[in-house]
Amino acid sequence: MVGAAIVNDLGQVLAAQRAEPPALAGGWEFPGGKVDPGESDEVAIVRECREELGVEVELVDRLGPDLPLQRDRGVLRVWIARLAAGEPTALEHAELRWLGADQLDDVAWLPADAPLIDELRARLGSWGR
Numbered sequence: 651m652v653g654a655a656i657v658n659d660l661g662q663v664l665a666a667q668r669a670e671p672p673a674l675a676g677g678w679e680f681p682g683g684k685v686d687p688g689e690s691d692e693v694a695i696v697r698e699c700r701e702e703l704g705v706e707v708e709l710v711d712r713l714g715p716d717l718p719l720q721r722d723r724g725v726l727r728v729w730i731a732r733l734a735a736g737e738p739t740a741l742e743h744a745e746l747r748w749l750g751a752d753q754l755d756d757v758a759w760l761p762a763d764a765p766l767i768d769e770l771r772a773r774l775g776s777w778g779r
C-alpha cells in the first residue's frame with residue numbers, strides 16, 4: 651500500500667477521512683491504495699490521487715519507514731507530495747481537511763499512520779524554509 655502526504659504552499663497537509671469499510675470508516679489517512687501488479691509506488695500514488703481526489707501530484711520525498719498494516723495487509727509506504735494541478739475533491743472519502751503543523755492531532759489517524767505524525771509535524775514546521 652502507498653499513501654500521499656500532500657503538502658500545499660502554506661505548509662498544510664491533506665488529511666482524508668475514510669468512508670469505508672466499516673472497520674476503518676471515520677479514521678483519517680493519507681490518500682492512496684494498493685500498488686497494481688507491475689506498477690511502481692510512484693505511479694500508483696499518482697494514479698490513486700487522480701482517482702480519489704481528482705488532482706495531479708508530484709512526489710517530493712519519502713516520509714518515515716515502511717509501516718506494518720494490521721491483519722497481514724503488508725506495509726504502507728507514505729510519500730510527501732505537492733499538488734501539480736487541481737483542487738482536491740472527496741471523490742471517495744467522507745471528508746478532506748488541510749491541517750497545519752499544529753493541527754495534526756485534531757484528527758484520529760488510522761493506527762498504522764500514527765508513527766509518522768511527529769516526523770510530519772517537523773517537516774511541515776520547516777516547510778518552504
Ligand SMILES: Nc1nc2c([nH]c(=O)n2[C@H]2C[C@H](O)[C@@H](COP(=O)(O)OP(=O)(O)OP(=O)(O)O)O2)c(=O)[nH]1
Pocket residue numbers: 651652653674678679680681682683684685698719723726760761762763
Ligand atoms: N491509503 C491509505 N491506506 C491506509 C493508510 N493507513 C492505513 O492503515 N491504511 C490501510 C487501510 C486499508 O487497509 C489499506 C488501504 O486500502 P484502500 O481501500 O485504500 O486500498 P485498496 O487497494 O483496497 O483500494 P483501491 O483504492 O486501490 O481501489 O491500507 C493511509 O494512510 N492511507
